[in-house]
Amino acid sequence: MATQLPVIDYEKIKKVHDAPLEEFYTSGHRTCQGCESAMVMRDFAKAAGPRTVVTGATGCMYVANTSYLTTPWIVPWMHTQLGAGGSSAVGMAAGLRALMRKGRIPKEKINVINFSGDLGAGDMGIGGISGALQTDYDLLVIMYDNESAANTDIQATGSTTYGAQTTFTPPGSKHRIMQRRWKKNVAAMLAVGHPTCRYVATASATFPALDFMNKTRKALSIGGPTFIHTFDPCPKGWDFHPRYAHELGELGVKSGIFPLYEIIDGQVVYTYDARQKGRIPVREYLEKQGRFAHLIDEDVDYIQSMVDTMWNEWDIPGVAPFKAGLSVAG
Amino acid sequence: MATVAETTNVWANELLLNGCQAVAQGVKLANVDVIAAYPIRPYTEVMDQLSKLIADGEFDSEYIVADSEHSQFEIVKHASSVGARAFGGSSGTGWMYGFEALVVAATDRLPPLFVVGNRALDDPGAFGVEHNDALALRDMGWLLCWASTAQEALEHVLIGYRIAEDNRVLMPMALAMDGAFLTHSQHMIKVPTQEAVNTFLPPFNLGKRVLHPDNPVSIAPQVNEDWVMELRRQNWEAARRARTVIPEVYKSFNDLFGPRYANPFFDEFMCEDAEVVLVGLGAVAMPARTAVRRLREQGKKAGYVNLRWFRPFPTEQLRATLGRMKGVGIIDRNFAMGSPDNGGIVVQDIRSCLYPLTKRPVVTDFIGGLGGRDMSIADCVRMFEITFDAAAGQQRDELVTWIGLRE
Numbered sequence: 156m157a158t159q160l161p162v163i164d165y166e167k168i169k170k171v172h173d174a175p176l177e178e179f180y181t182s183g184h185r186t187c188q189g190c191e192s193a194m195v196m197r198d199f200a201k202a203a204g205p206r207t208v209v210t211g212a213t214g215c216m217y218v219a220n221t222s223y224l225t226t227p228w229i230v231p232w233m234h235t236q237l238g239a240g241g242s243s244a245v246g247m248a249a250g251l252r253a254l255m256r257k258g259r260i261p262k263e264k265i266n267v268i269n270f271s272g273d274l275g276a277g278d279m280g281i282g283g284i285s286g287a288l289q290t291d292y293d294l295l296v297i298m299y300d301n302e303s304a305a306n307t308d309i310q311a312t313g314s315t316t317y318g319a320q321t322t323f324t325p326p327g328s329k330h331r332i333m334q335r336r337w338k339k340n341v342a343a344m345l346a347v348g349h350p351t352c353r354y355v356a357t358a359s360a361t362f363p364a365l366d367f368m369n370k371t372r373k374a375l376s377i378g379g380p381t382f383i384h385t386f387d388p389c390p391k392g393w394d395f396h397p398r399y400a401h402e403l404g405e406l407g408v409k410s411g412i413f414p415l416y417e418i419i420d421g422q423v424v425y426t427y428d429a430r431q432k433g434r435i436p437v438r439e440y441l442e443k444q445g446r447f448a449h450l451i452d453e454d455v456d457y458i459q460s461m462v463d464t465m466w467n468e469w470d471i472p473g474v475a476p477f478k479a480g481l482s483v484a485g
Numbered sequence: 486m487a488t489v490a491e492t493t494n495v496w497a498n499e500l501l502l503n504g505c506q507a508v509a510q511g512v513k514l515a516n517v518d519v520i521a522a523y524p525i526r527p528y529t530e531v532m533d534q535l536s537k538l539i540a541d542g543e544f545d546s547e548y549i550v551a552d553s554e555h556s557q558f559e560i561v562k563h564a565s566s567v568g569a570r571a572f573g574g575s576s577g578t579g580w581m582y583g584f585e586a587l588v589v590a591a592t593d594r595l596p597p598l599f600v601v602g603n604r605a606l607d608d609p610g611a612f613g614v615e616h617n618d619a620l621a622l623r624d625m626g627w628l629l630c631w632a633s634t635a636q637e638a639l640e641h642v643l644i645g646y647r648i649a650e651d652n653r654v655l656m657p658m659a660l661a662m663d664g665a666f667l668t669h670s671q672h673m674i675k676v677p678t679q680e681a682v683n684t685f686l687p688p689f690n691l692g693k694r695v696l697h698p699d700n701p702v703s704i705a706p707q708v709n710e711d712w713v714m715e716l717r718r719q720n721w722e723a724a725r726r727a728r729t730v731i732p733e734v735y736k737s738f739n740d741l742f743g744p745r746y747a748n749p750f751f752d753e754f755m756c757e758d759a760e761v762v763l764v765g766l767g768a769v770a771m772p773a774r775t776a777v778r779r780l781r782e783q784g785k786k787a788g789y790v791n792l793r794w795f796r797p798f799p800t801e802q803l804r805a806t807l808g809r810m811k812g813v814g815i816i817d818r819n820f821a822m823g824s825p826d827n828g829g830i831v832v833q834d835i836r837s838c839l840y841p842l843t844k845r846p847v848v849t850d851f852i853g854g855l856g857g858r859d860m861s862i863a864d865c866v867r868m869f870e871i872t873f874d875a876a877a878g879q880q881r882d883e884l885v886t887w888i889g890l891r892e
Contacts, residue, residue: 159698206698210563226703231696232850233566233593234705235559236585242556245697246563249547253518253569258543259688267696279663283559287553358878 160255160264160293161457163206168365175201184220185226189397190270191387191404192216192299194360195367199268199297200230202368203375207266208251210243212280213309214272216299238279240271240296241287244380248292255401266375267293273300273314276384277341288380289303289347295381298341301389309392313339316412318454318462319446321392326449337461343385343474354381356417358426362405366426366469370417377419386413394445406440411462414473423474429466437462486534495681495742500732504667507635508600509534509672511642512572513544514682515598517687519564519571521549522558525579526612527664528602532574551619554583560707562590567706568695570688576664577604580618590657593705593838594721594775595679598642600670602662603767603818607855612664613857616766616819619650619661622796622832625692626720628727629796633752633770635672637793638662640738640745643677643686647734648680649833650689653726663818665857666768685741690768727797749801752791755781756806759788761872764807765816765873769860771814776865787869792831800838801870807839810846814868818854826850826884847875853888 163282168174178198196216200207207230210244211217217234220227231377235243248267254260271280276298286295303321304310311321311334320326346355367385368440374381388403390396407413408427411434415426437459441447466472470479472481502510508531512520512599516561522532539548539553547564551557553577561573575583580601588789601619605611622629628649632638649658662668696704708716735749747753754774756762763773770791780787790806792799807813817829824833839845849872855859871886 208567208696208698218707223702223706223708226706228703229701231698231701232703233563233696235563236555236589238555239559239563239586242551242559244565245549245551245556246521246560246565247567249519249549249560250564250567250569250571251523253545253547253564257516257518258810260697282552283556286556290549333777 162261162376163204163264163266165376167372168368171364174365174368175204179202179205179207179229180201180227181229184223185222186215186219187391187397189390189400189402191360191389192301192435194269195297195299195385195387197222198360199270199371200369203266205230206264207268208234208247209242210269210429211246212240212243212269212271213237214275215301216270216347218270218306230250235269237378237407238276238283240269240276240280241284244269244294244296245287245290245292245418248294252292262425264293266295268297269296270299273298273302274304274306274312277339278313283343284345284382285348288382289343290380292380293378294339295371298384299387300384301387301392303318303389303392305389305392312339313484317451317458320337320449321446331449331451332454340474340476350381350421351378351466352381353379353420354417355383357384357386357413357415359386359404359408359413361401362408363426366415373417392446395443399443403443406435407444409435410440411466412437412440414465416473418474423471430442430472434462434466487536490801495677496675497647497678499673499675501671502635503669503671504635504638504662505530505602505669506534507639507674508642509538511639513538514677514679515642515646515686516544516569517546518569519547519549519561521551521557521560521573523551523554523575523579525576525604527603527668527853528574528576528600528605528805529603530668531600532729550780553580555586558583558586558590560587561599561819562595563594564594564653565590565597566593568689568691568694568697572599573597574600574602576585576602577605577618580608581621584601584621586624587657587743588625592716594655594720594723594785595657596646596689598645598649598660601659602664603661603883604664611856612769614664614666614767614818615855615857616661616830619659620795620819622659623830626724626875627657627796628654628796629768630660632662633767633791633793633794635670638667638675639676643682644734646689647686648727648730649728651734652692654723654730656727661767663768665875680754681741685738725795728799730879731794731797737853744792748802750794750802752793753806754789754791756788757789759877760786760810761812761814761869762788762790762807762810763814763816763868763872764792764831765864766795767866769816769818769854772860772862773865775862776869779862780869785869785873798834798838803835803838804842807835808844809848811845812849812872813839814849814872816868817850817852820852820855828885832884840876848884849875849881850885851888852885858889860889
């Protein structure tokens with residue numbers, strides 16, 4: 156049975172200067188210049204604070220972050236296997252709950268957080284995260300999505316944008332497009348399938364400013380298992396100059412290709428409602444990345460049409476790809 | 486000196502239990518903190534029993550129904566990393582499905598206990614016993630032992646946690662028991678008192694490696710060629726130290742519960758003056774011992790070695806016992822296709838262990854009982870006869886004889 160623990164009283168961070176100065180993910184890592192996934196690490200750790208335990212699934216944020224004897228983690232951290240994001244969080248949360256209930260460690264709220272990449276969380280480990288979201292443990296799984304297996308040399312995953320060049324999906328003389336899969340909508344899939352999960356969100360590390368840190372705090376405060384999917388431009392994998400990392404995140408959101416939303420107790424709240432604020436053409440986002448350099452107008456039009464359909468025709472834009480008014484067979 | 490068992494009552498009661506139920510009693514007495522379950526025959530009944538014990542308030546543990554064996558084993562591993570005593574288990578292909586998590590549990594030096602209800606690997610489907618599932622761990626830095634009775638299964642949950650959690654060891658522990666023959670056959674089982682178990686098995690303390698905000702460590706970072714050899718060497722040293730810790734723990738068990746285990750690593754049945762012995766793992770001990778008695782009635786000096794511990798492998802002890810024999814027959818309830826002489830897995834280790842002796846027994850190997858096929862007393866008598874003939878110098882075409890095979 157769940158043990159009632161005092162919650163950590165998090166305030167909403169309203170201005171950049173209100174964000175905590177203290178860092179819990181600091182020097183020692185060797186992520187690339189302009190790495191937005193490293194921003195996700197830094198910001199969730201800052202938002203969560205010191206009473207936290209973390210597991211990191213195999214992925215670029217394992218390999219590039221934690222070289223032996225130079226750990227950047229100030230909070231306790233442990234590696235977990237590629238597909239074990241959800242189950243590692245359940246294991247830690249269950250262990251802590253049992254030890255607190257049996258009086259072996261002091262009763263307090265300890266944040267349990269796992270981060271897994273898009274390959275780990277969205278593909279291999281999605282079953283384990285689904286299992287975690289069915290429990291009543293307080294835990295947060297963060298899927299940092301840079302749309303590729305970024306430490307094994309940029310291979311396509313189920314979250315890679317349609318048409319993108321990766322080392323598994325190179326354009327060739329016979330096939331211009333090898334990445335013919337449409338990006339999975341992992342956050343929405345998990346929200347739809349787990350009605351007792353109280354909080355699922357998508358986020359960009361840097362746009363809007365502070366949004367991701369506040370979403371982390373909401374996820375950790377609301378109780379039970381929670382999930383955040385972040386959208387992380389990757390200079391190496393997406394082929395752009397590191398100085399444009401934040402800007403590309405913003406363009407992804409403003410073009411509507413990556414919708415930002417929260418689902419709180421079943422209520423969808425758009426962080427950036429493209430229906431009201433308008434969308435910039437998807438081309439402005441695609442043309443700044445080398446991974447789309449081989450696309451022709453026809454491909455860009457196709458991607459734009461898919462994004463238009465998502466915002467104009469889906470019952471819940473960005474979340475549920477169903478269209479009202481369809482007659483049901485039989 | 487009188488043992489504690491003779492002076493105080495260390496046994497709570499005697500119950501009719503099968504192997505799975507006996508293990509569940511052991512887990513309850515070990516006051517396990519976190520249990521993760523996923524169904525597969527035949528080990529599943531352990532988890533059925535535990536969920537009911539928890540539902541009835543007989544003991545207090547987190548109980549998680551996982552979404553796969555991989556998740557199940559990872560839950561167990563990470564519960565152990567925060568300092569909880571954790572329990573899991575599986576059988577056959579389920580065990581293989583979670584294998585990645587088993588490998589890292591050992592290299593993370595965490596000491597959860599898993600029960601393996603031995604089952605044939607697919608395909609084709611078979612519920613019965615075969616030892617390939619648990620034996621796949623043999624090179625992975627695990628403690629691996631077989632129970633041959635339900636009583637031993639219960640006791641080895643307690644013995645297993647005590648060895649695994651010893652800070653000289655800190656290795657995960659797999660307790661194997663034969664599907665059906667042990668998991669689902671009932672015997673009268675003596676159940677120890679909670680007080681006696683508390684005396685024998687101290688609470689789990691992971692010490693400086695526990696993952697907690699008060700102990701901000703980073704566990705298992707990327708090491709590459711810089712450090713991986715040194716870390717493998719530490720695993721190797723732990724497995725070496727386990728050879729010392731195991732006898733200490735059995736001595737402590739014997740002191741408390743009575744002299745139940747003369748030799749921690751293997752039981753010797755009529756081996757003292759034996760010339761030919763069979764060596765086997767698990768429940769085949771019962772027909773094999775009966776076969777020994779029948780051969781003794783014919784004046785043949787037969788014996789049986791019930792090998793309990795496979796990892797760490799009791800090299801010196803087996804050398805001393807088997808080195809006295811003229812013939813040694815290995816019962817391999819497993820297969821190792823394409824291995825030296827097309828033998829099973831156990832024979833390879835035993836031949837290797839005997840090789841340095843100047844006077845070596847003749848070794849034969851038997852593959853049998855696969856997929857749960859019965860190994861009868863007659864089968865055991867036949868294995869003895871073949872081994873006696875081999876020891877007497879009879880030439881053989883091959884090392885291996887398949888027992889009970891329809892040809």
